[in-house]
Amino acid sequence: MKLWPFVRRGLISAARVVLIGVLSVPVHIVLIILTVLSFVFTVLGVGLVLAPLVQLLVRRYADLRRWMAREWGGVDIPRPYRPPPAGAWIGSPRRWLWLVRDPATWRDLLWLLGGAPIGFASGLATLVMFVYGALGVLLIPVVDNLASGGDSGYGVTWPLNPVSYLTVPFQGALVVAAVLYGAPWLLWGIAKYDHSLLGPTSSAVLAQRVDRLTETRTQVVDAQAAELRRIERDLHDGAQARIVALGMSLGMAEDLVVRDPAAAQQLIAEAREASGMALAELRQLVRGIHPPVLAERGLTGGLSALALTLPLPVAVEGELPGRPAAPVESALYFAVAEALANVVKHSGATEAWLSLSYLGGAIYCTVGDDGVGGAAPRTGSGLAGVERRLAAFDGALRVDSPPGGPTVLTMELPCVLSSPKTTPSSATG
Structure with missing residues (x-):
């Protein structure tokens, strides 16, 4: 000392x-x-x-x-x-x-x-x-x-x-x-x-938690309804439109296959290209609902894969002794994704780090960077969205971001982990 x-x-x-x-x-x-x-x-x-x-x-x-x-x-x-x-x-x-x-x-x-x-x-x-x-x-x-x-x-x-x-x-x-x-x-x-x-009494704390959960559940229901409308709109305007066009192209090719084989062949090639684009859009849509990497590699593997997509180095450490429920896993994944997106957009950082641990019945995920600091969960900011996403599962977000940095976000999400022996194998599917 x-x-x-x-x-x-x-x-x-x-x-x-x-x-x-x-x-x-x-x-x-x-x-x-x-x-x-x-x-x-x-x-x-x-x-x-x-x-x-x-x-x-x-x-x-x-x-x-x-x-x-x-x-x-x-x-x-x-x-x-x-x-x-x-x-x-x-x-x-x-x-x-x-x-x-x-x-x-x-x-x-x-x-x-x-x-x-x-x-x-x-x-x-x-x-x-x-x-x-x-x-x-x-x-x-x-x-x-x-x-x-x-x-x-x-x-x-x-x-x-x-x-x-x-x-x-x-x-x-x-x-x-x-x-x-x-x-x-x-x-x-x-x-x-x-x-x-x-401080508040235990009964007052319980009442505050009930009010907070009620409020966040309402926000989650509204957000889910908006997400469903977005998915419907994306399906209608994207993949569905391409599939309809694909069917029309195949129908026209069927009519031309005897009279004009060259034109039929061109329509079939265009249909094959349209089917590939429709498949890519469907995959992107599914990835936005529940990333396949979570089902295949778990939360730690999914976050490691996410870190590799960023334009700055992100050190990932820590491991969970089991798997959380799929909704919890997905919520934490997207919360970390939003936090890392804020690092890239606003922090001016040259590097970031991410740690994952499980203690006392809760997952703790820390996201830090060496940027300019000054981050706060203001209304309409990305951190406010992270806070709402975690609050829906009785989680919490703590922000330590003095001017000049560094910024450290600590996400706490209460949950029960399943045994590693019962988790899905990455080889399935």
Whole structure:
């Protein structure tokens, strides 16, 4: 472990813990008092206006702490609040009732009550230990010459003997090292406490997942209907038209085979060419529905074949211990295809990589590139389509794409794999 990154991370984390401690006592106490008073004054009518305004402040501060938990502690905390009723303006009884009936309102209050002592104790302990250790390292040998006697506070008396000149700074260095090592973990612990009360409950998470799945299922049904219309249009305008023309050419050749064999032969040649083009269009159409390479070589083989078609090098690694269901396999294949298409079109990358793994009942597929970064699943973008495709199977897409790159997309798709022994053989068909 390099020393400076360890020291830098520890110092930054310790400063953040102290900052949380400084905020915890005054901000929490003020918000607790305002919350209690706003609901008490409801009997006077003032609370109908005051309570929503106070809760707006509480939720803004809670959002700040959610941001701190995500950016400083690596813990993501979704907002659990119910949407306000339509037309319920601040000061109306409906707005007040919505606020009171939302469990997140009372969980925020409980978080404020517990967060004040937790944040204060964490910040104070971090500050005291760091100052205590730093004094031992830096100041004791200096002030020894000025001291005439008494206890140093480190278990030694003045003046220090030669051995103490080594042991006291070493003891202080151990305390500072303990603070630098423990501060990131303490920051993570505070974030986990915030997550326990500022995040949605298990029932709320389940309700959100149901709503999300309902929405994505509707989107998938609409997309499938549009896809069926596209297939019908492609069949009607493409392969079907060529087959009809093929039948007409063969009928004309049949009439000419005795009277004009040369013309009949030319019509037969044109019919053979038209049949080849119709077959190619049908193959292309089938490939867009379910790529044959998936049935023949599985997901890893299919993605490897896909990578070979791109104009930049793509390293593919990883293997699955079995086969997912065909719809899941197809969805992930096309999601990766869309992601790689975005790499080619927008990233300016010189190389890309793709990894595949199965862990905890889900497939994880990572697509990365060394491009310019700045990718985001905006509405109408290719990544938004990838997100919708995965969401239809309760999957998720995480995007890490800072300006300047690199871009890393992580696709998670829950599924059950079949045994490799039961997968179709590539030699069949």
